[in-house]
Amino acid sequence: MTEAVFYSISGASNMAPIPSRCCWMETVLMSAEGYAELVKATTGYLGAYPLVVPISVGDYLQLNAEGVLVHLGNVFNWPGWTDDVLVDTTPIGGSETYFAGCTRETSVDSSAGVKSPLGLGAEATVSLIFEKENGFVLAYEAATRQKVREVPDVQRKIIQLARDGQWQKEWFLVTEVISAESATLAVSTSSGSKVSLHANAQLPKGLSAIQIADPKLGWTASSWGGSGFSSVCKAGTPLYHCIRVRKGWFNSLLSDTLGPQDMEDAFAVDDPFFDV
Template structure:
């Protein structure tokens, strides 16, 4: 059975086409360099450390992102002045949400006012990276965050049991006609939870999704090499990358930690 990290990153990748930040509250920046392992990015440096400058293409439009595990998440909105559902700890005067999970590792993800910024010229960036590798100054397994989603605020909940539940109470703007579980202005606080693994509630400034680029090769090995945990890149060294195999390396998107 998948754990919460694997389930979360797999589901969000399938839905949005981006790698999901794990742990979800970890802050990242464009140009961060790291290792991608089981869809978990571990930062080791930044392009600034290699004196590589880049321009950013900023997203002019903001979008709300909403995802929940199919058939596994129930969200009940509780408005102020309305009777509380049976068994809820929320009072009649309270406003908030009741979120119930029907499966272990079920996910609720909602991000408000997200913008996807990216590094403008990744062709030039790739040339710089390949040259650094040929000079013996770059780890061929490193990847770079070249696209990054930043949310004004977001709520991310993951259960760890088949009957996970959390109740959130709004501390401000409780008379608002429309409640948004991801909106920080409502100042939600957890007043009850059980069977929960991850609770990030209306947190601001998260970078929940990203894409990376790194060194890849046009040479393919038989599947048995993958079964042994080997890739074609394992056959390369900075010296071979300068010689006959120079044109067999290129810089492109890396979707996971398994590369040719």
């Protein structure tokens, strides 16, 4: 078996910088499961946590005891998968922002900085105030959706692998991802927490909405009031879908989609092969 990679500890060399271990590890252990549930209810997708985790279509993953994703490998490295399974790639225009348990306050300083001849105007601060533990804000832009074209075919393949003893009951197979060139995530780990995002570039005059994932605005985050985790304008995989195998009637093997249709809990502590 390929060597497991704990995303909370290590990852690809091109990953965005990871925040200091003392706060980041504590936040992951406190909020991974709660964050995924919030995101699923809000977006219909599972939320990758922390945002800097790189997830690809075809990855098979496992959750450790703390609810942190463990990367085991990718099925497209197995014989026949690249030829048999087609993956569609679609660019996503514009930007998206999702939130739950959070309010947003924006203040603009029209006198800050020196105005450029290009007509740039004010600088801004966006304050994110969380009413409860595990509130979140997720924004991204310049995104790409990659999706397995025929998920039922893949479900049949992993069911056969499970019958042959080559697919473990704890594994999840990623069938769709939304990856972004720039994404901003803030997650609270205690109620009443607050973090402020500061634009270090002046905003265009007449801008109707301030996009907190726009890297051209030079966003930085302040220290938290309370406790939480933030990742600002980093490349990553904010959202994904996956499937798993479980036992149905008469021990028949079934495949569940963990996404907008069959909203089964990806962080369930019960046995994915349970009898129903």
